[in-house]
Amino acid sequence: MTRLASLAFSFALALALALATASTAGAQAPADAQRFLEQKHEAVERLMRQDPSPRRDQQVTRMLSGLLDYEELAKRALSNHWDGLEEAQRSEFVSILEQLVERNYRANLQRTLSFEVRYEGAEAQGDAVLVRTEARSRENRRAPPVSIDYLMQREGRGWRVFDVTVDDGLSMVQNYRRQFDRIIEREGWDGLMQRMRDRLEQS
Known part of the structure; x- marks a missing residue:
């Protein structure tokens, strides 16, 4: 698996395993966020153990669609570029980004059944909460676990x-920002936008 393909799968795996504007994180927020993530993961895992069908896949996709805050992800990934965009440009960008991310994790959903997730705790970070998890392969117990932070x-x-970090590497926001900055500069x-449209049409 190439580095790029591996990274894409890692983020897709992270979103699928998670299943799951800001308010200040209070004392109970970390525990609440972790419990929410656990419940979403359990619900999707139950669905994924059903016989494959278009109805099952639609249910999982709907559940996953509500997990990620695509507008916040887009805003943070584009950074300063976001402020200079018109509303129509922002809407189109968020829509295409959402479709690309969803396509990626749909392609990897079935593979998530071979992983079990352990929750390592949660902590407040400003107006957000960081939930730490560890995913381990059920099929290969010797394989190193994958740390996934939400x-x-x-x-x-x-x-x-609104952001995911896999194995203490670049987060999803950082990875997208690096790619977007490079393309916009050139x-x-x-x-x-044309690159993203072309990628979407390849599906």
Whole structure:
């Protein structure tokens, strides 16, 4: 597996395993966020153990779609570029980013059944909560575990993930920011959007 493919799978695995604007994280927030993540993961795992069917896949996709805060992810990944965009540009970017991320984790959903997740604790980080987990292969006990950290913000009665870090490497936001900055510098905003549209059409 190439480094790029490995990274893409890691983030897809992280989102699928998680299953799961900001308010200040109170004393109970870390425990609440971890419990929310655990419940979402258990619900998706139950669905994934059913016989494969279009209905099952649609249910899982809907559940996963509510897990990630795509607008917050886009805003943080684009950083200073976000402020200079018109509302229509922001909407299109978020929509395409969401479709690309969802396509990636849908392709890896079945593989998540071969992993078990252990929750390592949660802590407040400013207005967010960091939930630490460890995923270990059920099929290869000698394989090293994968550490997956989720940054979450409260939204209504639930929580949403806006960044994921796998094995203490680059986070999802950092990885996207590095790619987007490089493309925008060379090809401009229109070049980035065309690349994303082309990638989406390849599905």
